[in-house]
Amino acid sequence: MTEGGFEPHVIVLSNVVLGFNLTRRETLWNWDLREAGVLDELIEYVKEKHAGVIATHGTISDWMVWLDCDSHYKVGCRGHVGSSLLDINPVSEKTIAALLGIPQLALWEYVRDKIAYALCSYEETMVYGALLGSIPLQIPYVPFNGSMKITPEAKVLGWKLPEEFRIEIPGIHEKFKVSAYTHVGWQLALPRALAYAAWWKAKEYGPIADRLYAKLSKLIEKITGGAYRAEHVRVHVDSALKWGLHHLYKSIISTNITGTKVTLTISIPTLKRNVTFTIDIGKGLEFLLKLMPVKLIAVSKDGLAGIIAHDKYWDPEGYRAVYFSFEVEACKNDIAEKLLTQAVEWTRRWRHVEVTELLGKLVRVTKEYAERFREKAKELAGTEILSQGLLLVEEGYSFVNISVPSPTILHVLIAHPTSDKVGVLVKGEAEIISLTTTDRMTEVSIEVKKAGTVTIGLRCFSELSLNPAYVIVKVRVKVPPSLETEEITISPKEIKVGEKVRIIIKVRNPSEETISQTIVLKINGTIEATKDIILAGGAIETISFEVIKEAPGIYIVEVNGKRGTFIVRRLRPADVCIEKLEIIPREIRVGEGVKITVYVVNRGEETGTRTIELKVNGKVIKAETVTLAGGKATSISFTLSFEKSGTYDIEVDGLKDTLIVKEAPPSAVPPEVSLYAFLAIAITITMIAVVVLIRRRRS
Incomplete structure (x- = not known):
């Protein structure tokens, strides 16, 4: 937009349904924004300005006409839905469907065309290929009863509407005895419970739709200059409502997926047999894993009509979008004003909220969910051998093949953010021994009984027709019993x-x-x-x-x-010390001996050695070395004599005492004289005793 130009807060795409290009010339009947060269600019503006988007009814029409296997012409705005794998991108949007949060509609177009081309490759099935290629998957102007009911999600998102309301479009009731018409095909992005109900009801409304298309087909024939005959228009619409939508939807939600390859089987009634195809969706798988479900604001009781809301709050270039499957702007009652007012106000309140991340760099989930998954993954026993994004469907399986060299235990953790639970099957020499599901995460333990390849199949019960999932597998070698x-x-x-x-x-x-x-x-x-x-x-x-x-x-x-x-x-260090000093006797005379005893104890716990020194008057006289184990005690004695009298200071290791040494007493008679005198006296006394004894005997 140029500076100062018109910059709307909300862009309304009002039933931009026609995309005729059968004449290969510019025409007033080709409203396809991609072919007009403005779709990329519109998407860029929405993301840059965070503008709201409101689309109604046939804006996501896809109708192509295969006059034969080589001549294809556009009736609807195929560029709004897309038909290539690149059109599925939910981040770098390429289509109106992607802006509305349902880019997976392009996958159905891609698969339908792939099957049609495959049928065209054989002469006997060319006519069926052209028929399948001409069957629209997005069909406008399908009658419905007009009765709508809001969902709990509407209240969560802040929509204020009556619990039930009616849609009435002038003219349709008088001519066809129904209240309104709707676009059918948006249900391809939603779960089978809603989709199957819609397909069944669309088939029931087939006769009324045929009457309506009897008039529209003539208009289409006139606009195309007769290139697309009215009877062919009615055949293609009738085929779509009777079996096309139902069979193609069932073929995809029943597909078996291995890696990026999908194997699907479709039943074509006029062919009277089933045909099976394997298609590699390549980059499309990565795009589909990043999808987050749209919210259903209201739905008709017959499942044909609905209002869906998309909030790209997680992207800095985000926005909000609303799709009305019916032509809300053509309603005659005041509910139209309420619905459009609510849509405008809601889309204008977009805010960027950074609360999501790509789990394993593949699957978009809330940060809180991703953290819980990582914590659970850490708790799983074993070594991680696989981490992979998967696309889960409701009636088929996504398969993971694991090669194991020996009997083991596999621990599998599955994140399935758009499905309350998953179904698990195991092929090979293995069996499931435990399975628990909490908060849209499932833990599975598988006992592998024999070396070889184990195949794990997963399916979902979900909010979407195609559901992103992330799985990790850890292996734990099965150990024999132990004590x-x-x-x-x-x-x-x-x-x-x-x-x-x-x-x-x-x-x-x-x-x-x-x-x-x-x-x-x-x-x-x-x-x-x-x-x-x-x-x-x-x-x-x-x-x-x-x-x-x-x-x-x-x-x-x-x-x-x-x-x-x-x-x-630790042992206490050795502490060898003197506890007592004892001197016996404490007084001696010169020349006499004295015994000095010290009592030694080791107060520590380690063995210790110490030299004991005996000091007399401060001078070391004797020394002795003693070794004691921890807690042990002993005594050491020293014997001394002194030649001089006096008071002597005795000291051992700080313990002090005194010893008194006295002079020896003086002697009057020499010792040898005293001995002789004693002998002489003894002899004299003996002689006197003998004389007295002799005299007594004589008398």
Whole structure:
């Protein structure tokens, strides 16, 4: 837009239905914005200005006419829906359908055309290829009863409408005895419950639609200059309503998908047999994984008409869009004003909210959902061997093939943000042993009994016809039964460096078979000791280990996952000291001996050595070295004599006392004289006693 030009807040595409180009010349009947060269500019404006988009009825028409397998002409605005895989892109939108949040409609066009071309490649099926190529998947002007009911989602989004209301379009009731008409085909983007109801009701309304198209077909024939005959128009519309929409929809939601290849089967009544095709959707899969579901604001009771809302809040270049499948602007009652007012106000309230991310860089989910998925993935046992985005359908399966070299356990975690639950099947020598679903995430454990290829199939029950999912697979080798550690007893729980600790292990065999196993004792994560044991099924045995640790600290004992601890305390350092000094006797005379005793004790816990020095008057006289174990005591004695009298200071290791040495007493008679005198006296007394005895006997 030029500066100062017209810059609308909301763009309304009012039933931009016709896209005739049968004459290959510019015509007033070709309203296809892509062919007009303005679609890209419109999309750019919407994203840059965050302008609202409102589209009604046949704006997403797709009708192409295959006069034969080589001559194709456009009746509807195929450029608004798209027909290539690049048109599916939900981020870099290429079509009006993508702006409305339903870019997957282009996939149905792509698949329908692929099948039609395949049928055209064989002469006997060319006519069926041309018929299938001419069947519209987006059909305007289909009658419906006009009765509408709002959904709970409408209230969540802030739409204020009556619980039920009627759509009435002037002229349609008088001519065809129905209240209104709607566009059918938008249901291709929604779940089968709604789509099947719509296809069934469309088939029921077929006769009325045929009457309506009897008039429209003549207009189309006139506009095309007779190139597209009125009877052909009615045949193609009738085929679409009777079987085309239903069969093609069923073929896709029943498809089996492996990687980017889809295998589908379609039934063509006039061909009277089913045909199966495999189509590689390539880049289209990546686009489809980024889809987020549109919201259904209101739906008719017969499922034919609806109002859908799309909010691209997660993109900085986002916007809001609303699609009315009926021609709301043609309604005669006041509900039209209410509906359009609500649509305008809602689309203008767009805000960017950065609350989503691409899970695995593939599937768009809320950040909170992605975080929960990652936490669950961390909790899964085993090594991750696969992570992949998948497209899930409701009646077919998406397959993942896993090659396993030996019996094992596979742990599978599936994110399915648009489906409450998923169905899981397993092919190969394997079986599902557990399956739990919480908050749109499913965990599956699969026991693989034999080496080979295991195929996991997934399907959904969903909000969309095509549902993005993300899966990771972890593998855990199936281990044979092993002994369990029931109890660890450690005694004592606290020891000193160098002391023994005894560790007693109670081991149980939980299986029914005899197990031979090595019990490994780890201390602080390092293998300390091992013992081999053979234990019968169900038996319990006690084994013990003795351990000595020379370093202090806390030691963690572990056996088969069971743990215990013990503490090794550091020995107190040696502290060899003198506790007592004893002198016996405390007084002596010159020349006499004295015994000096000291009592030595080691107050520490380690062995210590010390030299004991005896000082007399501050001078070291004697010394002796003593070695004591922790807590032990001993005594050391020194014997001294002194040649001089006096008071002597005795000191040993700071303990002090005194010793008194006295002079020896003086002697009057020399010792040798005293001895002789004593002998002489003794002899004299003896002689006197003998004389007296002799005299008494004589008398």
